[in-house]
Amino acid sequence: MNEKKPRIDRRQLLKGSLALGLGLLTPRGLWANDSSTVTLPFERGRRPLVALPQKRPLMVLATRPPQLETPFHIFNENIFTPNDAFFVRWHLANIPQEIDVNTFRLTIRGRVNKILSLSLEELKTQFDQVEIAAVCQCAGNSRGFFQPRVPGVQWGNGAMGNANWKGIRLRDLLHKAGLADDALQIRFDGLDQPVAQVTPDFRKSLQLDDALQKEVLIAHSMNGESLPMLNGFPLRLVVPGWYATYWVKMLNDIEVLNQADQTFWTTDAYRLPADPCHCVKPGEALTSTVPMGKTPVRSFMTNVEEGQTLPGGKPFTIKGIAFDQGYGIDRVLFSMDGGQQWQSARLGKDYGDFSFRPWEAKFIPEPGHAYALQSLAINRIGETQRFDARWNPHGYLRNVIETVNIHGT
Numbered sequence: 001m002n003e004k005k006p007r008i009d010r011r012q013l014l015k016g017s018l019a020l021g022l023g024l025l026t027p028r029g030l031w032a033n034d035s036s037t038v039t040l041p042f043e044r045g046r047r048p049l050v051a052l053p054q055k056r057p058l059m060v061l062a063t064r065p066p067q068l069e070t071p072f073h074i075f076n077e078n079i080f081t082p083n084d085a086f087f088v089r090w091h092l093a094n095i096p097q098e099i100d101v102n103t104f105r106l107t108i109r110g111r112v113n114k115i116l117s118l119s120l121e122e123l124k125t126q127f128d129q130v131e132i133a134a135v136c137q138c139a140g141n142s143r144g145f146f147q148p149r150v151p152g153v154q155w156g157n158g159a160m161g162n163a164n165w166k167g168i169r170l171r172d173l174l175h176k177a178g179l180a181d182d183a184l185q186i187r188f189d190g191l192d193q194p195v196a197q198v199t200p201d202f203r204k205s206l207q208l209d210d211a212l213q214k215e216v217l218i219a220h221s222m223n224g225e226s227l228p229m230l231n232g233f234p235l236r237l238v239v240p241g242w243y244a245t246y247w248v249k250m251l252n253d254i255e256v257l258n259q260a261d262q263t264f265w266t267t268d269a270y271r272l273p274a275d276p277c278h279c280v281k282p283g284e285a286l287t288s289t290v291p292m293g294k295t296p297v298r299s300f301m302t303n304v305e306e307g308q309t310l311p312g313g314k315p316f317t318i319k320g321i322a323f324d325q326g327y328g329i330d331r332v333l334f335s336m337d338g339g340q341q342w343q344s345a346r347l348g349k350d351y352g353d354f355s356f357r358p359w360e361a362k363f364i365p366e367p368g369h370a371y372a373l374q375s376l377a378i379n380r381i382g383e384t385q386r387f388d389a390r391w392n393p394h395g396y397l398r399n400v401i402e403t404v405n406i407h408g409t
């Protein structure tokens, strides 16, 4: 193993800087020490920009545990979100500050024929290594835009990212362990822990059929590098097409269950209204719920901002991105008049069915005119974005057609 030196450097870096960085962060300190901020187009949308370990300055929504949002211009500059700009979301404040890569083990246990305990070296050398481009999007991405407002982390549109994930297929590992005949669900747990005993440990489960899909990976790298600590070093589950809550970080324990998972993060959290719209009238209580699932189709314009002015009389190319749960994007339509008339956008390079798909559309703003720019993505099975914003009490699943108001000068 000739990786010895980088490994030690890495450990020292992480030990020192992660502890230091997170220790110094207090909400008041952030405002006092840092003058740069981003203001999102909703009430109380001002966010300080702060660099945590292995990260460039990102929008800080909370510090303990860290919640970081990717400033939106990053999506215009990169179809693959750089690791140091990738958003960060944790539920529990007790996150390991240091991982010893030599003693770390991933365990597979429960309803298996053989319990496995594998080192990182074994995972990287004894299994097929596969890579997939996929979008990781928080279920609460864009929650800040909900009207009426809902409680929870007030994300703009940057609680998502697209990366090339590399690792081993979950199903290869499950086959190696051997599933018992009564295996029903697979439960995933990471190294992070609650601070208080009353908070349940963060664990998520998948139905066996979903877990056995070929694109579900246990990833050790992201865009060609090890995962950043804050994005789950050394291993994370990658479940393309599914909301990020299932993408368990710092994954160290996989348990095969022969009954439905009855723990808090499955039974009580990340639930949607059961109706097909997954919405209720504002204020209405939820009667029956279903677990969070896959991500509906979305698109964004990436090179225009709310309230921006554009030089009149000159052609302007709107750039954007679109993605869905993995059928792939069939078409993106663009409107400059709030959705009365639509033109076809030109799709850019296809990086795979689970990736961001770039698109662009041209138009000529006239001086003195106001425009309500919109984009509408349609996937390969004909699903579209919503024309009206759905509402649910946790602010999940936003995929309404977005509008950016601009005017020509």
Ligand SMILES: Nc1nc2c(c(=O)[nH]1)N[C@H]1C(S)=C(S)[C@@H](COP(=O)(O)O)O[C@H]1N2
Pocket (backbone or CB within 6 Å): 086, 087, 088, 089, 090, 091, 092, 136, 137, 138, 139, 189, 190, 191, 192, 202, 230, 231, 232, 244, 245, 246, 247, 248, 249, 250, 251
């Ligand atoms: N171990 C662990 N994994 C986790 C979480 C967590 O709190 N602990 N949060 C999940 C949620 S809700 C999201 S949105 C994603 C965020 O992934 P990121 O921080 O790499 O962007 O991690 C998921 N995996």
Ligand SMILES: [Mo]
Pocket (backbone or CB within 6 Å): 089, 137, 138, 139, 140, 244, 245
């Ligand atoms: Mo999330």
